[in-house]
Amino acid sequence: MQHRELGDSGVAVSEVAFGAWVVGTDWWGDRSEDEAVEMVQYALDEGVSFFDTGDVYGHGRSEELIGEALGEHRDEVTVATKVGYDFYNNPQAGHGELPKELDSEYVREAVEKSLDRLDMEYVDVLYLHNANVDEVTDELLETLYDLREDGYVDALGWALGPSIGWLAEGDRAVELDFDVVQTVFNLFEQTPGQHFLETIREEGADTSLVARVPHSSGLLNEQVTPETDLGKGDHRAHRPNEWFETGWEKLDEIRFLERDGARTMGQAAIQWLLGHEEVASVTPTFRSRADVDEWAAAPETPALSDEELSRVAELYAENFGVDRDDGMSPEQFRSSVDGEDLRAAGVLPAEAAGD
DSSP states (O other), X not given: XXXXXSTTSOOEEESBOEEGGGSSXXXXXXXXXXHHHXXXXXXXXXXXXXXXXXXXGGGGHHHHHHHHHHGGGGGGOEEEEEEOBOOSSSOOOTTOOOOBOOOHHHHHHHHHHHHHHHTOSOEEEEEEESOOGGGSOHHHHHHHHHHHHTTSEEEEEEEOOSSSBOHHHHHHHHHTTOSEEXXXXXXXXXXTHHHHHHHXXXXXXXXXEEEESTTTTTTTTTOSOTTOOOOTTOGGGGSOHHHHHHHHHHHHHTGGGGTTTTSOHXXXXXXXXXXXXXXXXXXXXXXXXXXXXXXXXXXXXOOOOHHHHHHHHHHHHTGGGOOSOOSOOGGGSBOSSTTHHHHHTTSSOOOOTTO
């Protein structure tokens, strides 16, 4: 396993991270807590040293289990958590989004509670969880900088989502020299990841990217096939059927990335992301030891060649040869600034003068 630095923070992360939203929740397949802890520890044994959780995952339970699993290995691991959703005063309703709270006093208290659940004195990375641009005030920024200065946090990040989009937020994070932006980014969903790559390069910024959903909700690791029956509680079921149907067609167009068995498609998807030097780590959704074995080994497989990268870019530009709706059009991308960011980036057409 190789490691990369988040921005210029000095915080090193394994190129493959463990996304711990599957720990303490049943949103991506059910498992016992003992099984979840065992899988975390197995990932550590296989070289994964970056563990990414959030206070809202299982309403704090994910943090507790991560702390239990990693407690004896604190000096060997990098731990990230997220704050910003007020689950303390709001019950979870299905997979719906909870009310956010980014008041400075609330954020400081939320960090303290997260540290208590993790049983740690500090976190290596603190993310603002799906914060809108207008919610990140000067007062909140001062609080974040104080938390870093006081040793509770080493690196600051902005986690974007839950749906693809949020360009204004990522751009603002780069402008503010946040150490890391976490965003949806994969072979099939290259917006907004490609946009942030351009922003970072144009600004000469040190901000790193952490790519989430690197396997496009099970398509690129072939865990969702035409025969798969997604259970009612499985978070992947939020995707429209057309997304998976067109995705299987796209998958056939990139079979060359397996390079005659030199790597699996799931490994190729990770290697494609790591081919961007700004991408510090990817967070695949581990469900089993077999997943850990495969994806933790991805950095050891052949890197994509220039020819393969060019071919992927050509295919993406022509939607991988698929000429029908995938059910997720740019008009559905979320924006906190009435689409101004999406239009400025060319994701949506510019409004006509006078509109």
